Amino acid sequence: QVTLKESGPGILQPSHTLSLTCSFSGFSLSTYGMGVSWIRQPSGKGLEWLASIWWNGNTYNNPSLKSRLTVSKDTSNNQAFLKVTSVDTADTATYYCAHTRPGYPYFDYWGQGVMVTVSS
Amino acid sequence: DTVLTQSPALAVSLGQRVTISCRASKSVSTYMHWYQQKSGQQPKLLIYSASNLESGVPSRFSGSGSGTDFTLTIDPVEADDIANYYCQQSNELPLTFGSGTKLEIK
Numbered sequence: 063q064v065t066l067k068e069s070g071p072g073i074l075q076p077s078h079t080l081s082l083t084c085s086f087s088g089f090s091l092s093t094y095g096m097g098v099s100w101i102r103q104p105s106g107k108g109l110e111w112l113a114s115i116w117w118n119g120n121t122y123n124n125p126s127l128k129s130r131l132t133v134s135k136d137t138s139n140n141q142a143f144l145k146v147t148s149v150d151t152a153d154t155a156t157y158y159c160a161h162t163r164p165g166y167p168y169f170d171y172w173g174q175g176v177m178v179t180v181s182s
Numbered sequence: 183d184t185v186l187t188q189s190p191a192l193a194v195s196l197g198q199r200v201t202i203s204c205r206a207s208k209s210v211s212t213y214m215h216w217y218q219q220k221s222g223q224q225p226k227l228l229i230y231s232a233s234n235l236e237s238g239v240p241s242r243f244s245g246s247g248s249g250t251d252f253t254l255t256i257d258p259v260e261a262d263d264i265a266n267y268y269c270q271q272s273n274e275l276p277l278t279f280g281s282g283t284k285l286e287i288k
Binding site: 099108109110111114122124125126158163166167168169170171172173174175 | 225
């Protein structure tokens, strides 16, 4: 059974770096074909794909966030990470991690999401 | 980027058939997927690659389309189907979602 759970700071100040952790079970990010993606959703709004990381270490970021995103993984501990630098109020959202099917990717298992507020 | 356009809202009577549309700004072949998101919950995969029903999803849900025009059909609609529905393309990066269709009951 695949499960994922996000964790993060809850609230942080503008210009700071947001660090999120996705802890998962039921699969390994060292297994061929496995991937984890990050998606966010401002309150009352739609979904935005942020980044994906794959079993082989390849990463893909949404260029709309320019170079502010970093994704990484710790296969030994079944975790994936997202860092967003220089946050501002527009980064306030619920952040989800999701197990991602390879090839032409889609998201078949989602975490419950973690709400992040950027405020001074 | 591939822009996906969805109608903002649809109202349907229980027991009836509803089709939710998604139009892509360029061809995405059949690399279109559909999600259901109920209030306060994470999205749930319903349909992948245009027409494949995800395991465990009721057969009331079906998907069709290719190229730029896609539909998600629910037949018959049940009260539990009140939710927002999102399409997502994976033909090219960045992966993009539609703005969502809110399904309401008449």
